[in-house]
Amino acid sequence: MKKQKLRSNLITYGIVLAAYVIVQALIAADSLSSMMKGLLVPLCVYVVLAVSLNLVVGISGELSLGHAGFMCVGAFSGAFFSKCIQDVLTFSPLRLLIAMLIGAAVAAVFGILIGIPVLRLKGDYLAIVTLAFGEIIKNVMNIFYVGIDGAGFHFSTQDEFALNLAADGRMIISGPTGITQTPKDATFTAGIILVLITLFIVLNLIDSRDGRAIMSIRDNRIAAESIGINITKYKLMAFTISAALAGAAGALYAHNLSSLTAKKFDYNTSILALVFVVLGGIGNIRGSIIAAVLLTALPELLRGLSSYRMLIYSIVLIVMMLFNWAPKALEWRERNLGRFFKTSPNK
Amino acid sequence: MALMVEIKNLGISFGGLRAVSELDMEIKKGELYGLIGPNGAGKTTVFNLLTGVYHPDTGSFKLDGEELIGKKTIDINKAGIARTFQNIRLFKGLSVLDNVKAGLHNHYRYSTAAGIFRLPSYRNAERQMDEKAMELLKVFELDGLADHLAANLPYGQQRKLEIARALATDPKLLLLDEPAAGMNPNETQALMDTIRFVRDEFDMTILLIEHDMKLVSGICERLTVLNFGQLLAQGPTAEVLSNPQVIKAYLGE
Numbered sequence: 001m002k003k004q005k006l007r008s009n010l011i012t013y014g015i016v017l018a019a020y021v022i023v024q025a026l027i028a029a030d031s032l033s034s035m036m037k038g039l040l041v042p043l044c045v046y047v048v049l050a051v052s053l054n055l056v057v058g059i060s061g062e063l064s065l066g067h068a069g070f071m072c073v074g075a076f077s078g079a080f081f082s083k084c085i086q087d088v089l090t091f092s093p094l095r096l097l098i099a100m101l102i103g104a105a106v107a108a109v110f111g112i113l114i115g116i117p118v119l120r121l122k123g124d125y126l127a128i129v130t131l132a133f134g135e136i137i138k139n140v141m142n143i144f145y146v147g148i149d150g151a152g153f154h155f156s157t158q159d160e161f162a163l164n165l166a167a168d169g170r171m172i173i174s175g176p177t178g179i180t181q182t183p184k185d186a187t188f189t190a191g192i193i194l195v196l197i198t199l200f201i202v203l204n205l206i207d208s209r210d211g212r213a214i215m216s217i218r219d220n221r222i223a224a225e226s227i228g229i230n231i232t233k234y235k236l237m238a239f240t241i242s243a244a245l246a247g248a249a250g251a252l253y254a255h256n257l258s259s260l261t262a263k264k265f266d267y268n269t270s271i272l273a274l275v276f277v278v279l280g281g282i283g284n285i286r287g288s289i290i291a292a293v294l295l296t297a298l299p300e301l302l303r304g305l306s307s308y309r310m311l312i313y314s315i316v317l318i319v320m321m322l323f324n325w326a327p328k329a330l331e332w333r334e335r336n337l338g339r340f341f342k343t344s345p346n347k
Numbered sequence: 348m349a350l351m352v353e354i355k356n357l358g359i360s361f362g363g364l365r366a367v368s369e370l371d372m373e374i375k376k377g378e379l380y381g382l383i384g385p386n387g388a389g390k391t392t393v394f395n396l397l398t399g400v401y402h403p404d405t406g407s408f409k410l411d412g413e414e415l416i417g418k419k420t421i422d423i424n425k426a427g428i429a430r431t432f433q434n435i436r437l438f439k440g441l442s443v444l445d446n447v448k449a450g451l452h453n454h455y456r457y458s459t460a461a462g463i464f465r466l467p468s469y470r471n472a473e474r475q476m477d478e479k480a481m482e483l484l485k486v487f488e489l490d491g492l493a494d495h496l497a498a499n500l501p502y503g504q505q506r507k508l509e510i511a512r513a514l515a516t517d518p519k520l521l522l523l524d525e526p527a528a529g530m531n532p533n534e535t536q537a538l539m540d541t542i543r544f545v546r547d548e549f550d551m552t553i554l555l556i557e558h559d560m561k562l563v564s565g566i567c568e569r570l571t572v573l574n575f576g577q578l579l580a581q582g583p584t585a586e587v588l589s590n591p592q593v594i595k596a597y598l599g600e
Contacts, residue, residue: 031515040584071405105476142487201463201464204462204463204464204465205459205462205463207458208462208463208469208473209448209452209455209462209472209473209476210451210462211462212413212445212448212449213449213452214443215438215440215441216438216441216446216449218440219437219438219439219440219441220436220437220438220439222432222436223432223436223437223512224437224438225420225424225428226398226420226424226429226432226436226513227424227449227450227512227513227516228421228425228452228453228516229421229449229452229517230421231421237459266398283440329457333571344499
């Protein structure tokens, strides 16, 4: 069992590394379209988003629809840091690293603040309230104005002029226009490293005392309580770690865009992350990675087929659903692909 | 012999329904005690009161001299009470081994960071947990199934696993809620041996709810009979089971 788990985890890391090597080879051979190149960092972002959401949905068993909100918080705080420091700290990998750490930390704080009231709810109610919190975060960011001048930071929720910036001042966050000209520090290598770190944290957490506690609450809350497991603590732990990882992903995302606006983080993004998780198999980490990559890259790859594009996309969605959930398909996988695929979550 | 459980004047109402009232009960250390009564008599409610799922309106409850009324479920578990459930509540997505290891949660500790970064404290604690859990599984002859998912076990073994998980929390008092429900006579017989073995081997005090009179008369030393939330009879098993009022409550006039 232990060995099996370890091997399964190693395969997951292996897939990510193999993908990295292949893409690097393709870039070196100059056979990757600029469209695909532009997609590399978002792919990593979505993989991290899906894996971290799977920690809440699959491992902790709570339906959260506000994941984009944490990504938003991470994106803005990370980009804010880089904007402020870009003239002082010019070594971009370090700047990106610090920005991602800040994004993760701020998102974690939001995870705790939102988690404490929200995790008292269950099921549909939890889903609705997280959805609402995600939208609140987005809308608050949308009216946020921050500028800097010799006297320090100026905040407002009115407009740029309410900041009363001195002549030498400059805007950092300007409401609906968001943050523009964030240093473009994000690289595919940085993205892959973030994916690997995320996998390391999530996979090791699952296979530890804390992970066992989190999954026992998912499987039977009353029994978990009866053996002395602190429900609130462990639900909050899963929620917060998930939020922090989404925040780091958001910071990476922000450093790949020339203009960062809050409206990118609406519920569509949350739902998209949930689609990755559900189609990849709830609780199946490797599945989340594959689903996120496939469903992000597919629309671009199929661009040549123009009008058939969405048709093929939806067929792929259905096929993935069957592959992961239909009993017959599971049986077939068990028989033929048992070595490579997990047939049930967390086995 | 010293008292393990002291219940005085325990009572709870749900709306207008007096589910349990004025219950007094004393269980000695190492005793095998039965709580019986017709359906709806309030037996499981008593278990829920003792484990902090419900909080009583009146009364007191001491475990080994420590007052537990008003405490939360997890603190009551830490104080030394573990239970099984009438409708089995296992962690179905976890392996048999992990179910027991979940029960060891509060006895072997390491930090979250140690778990993520696989520090020596993680390795040590996990190894000890594996050993301890396998020991417990051996008692219930489940060690060969350690890697199976709990959901895939047959019914009788699921009941045993639930007891193993409860014992993993190292309780002073074990509450068994209808351990023989759904078992055939052979399985019940084996279960009786297991319960006796647990009591002797772990020096455990056991309070059990059961409808199977063969099991009750076979292993329980003393009984309390509830009827409509009221105490009907109390005392040594043979005496209680021949009490005309008890027979009337079970069989009618």
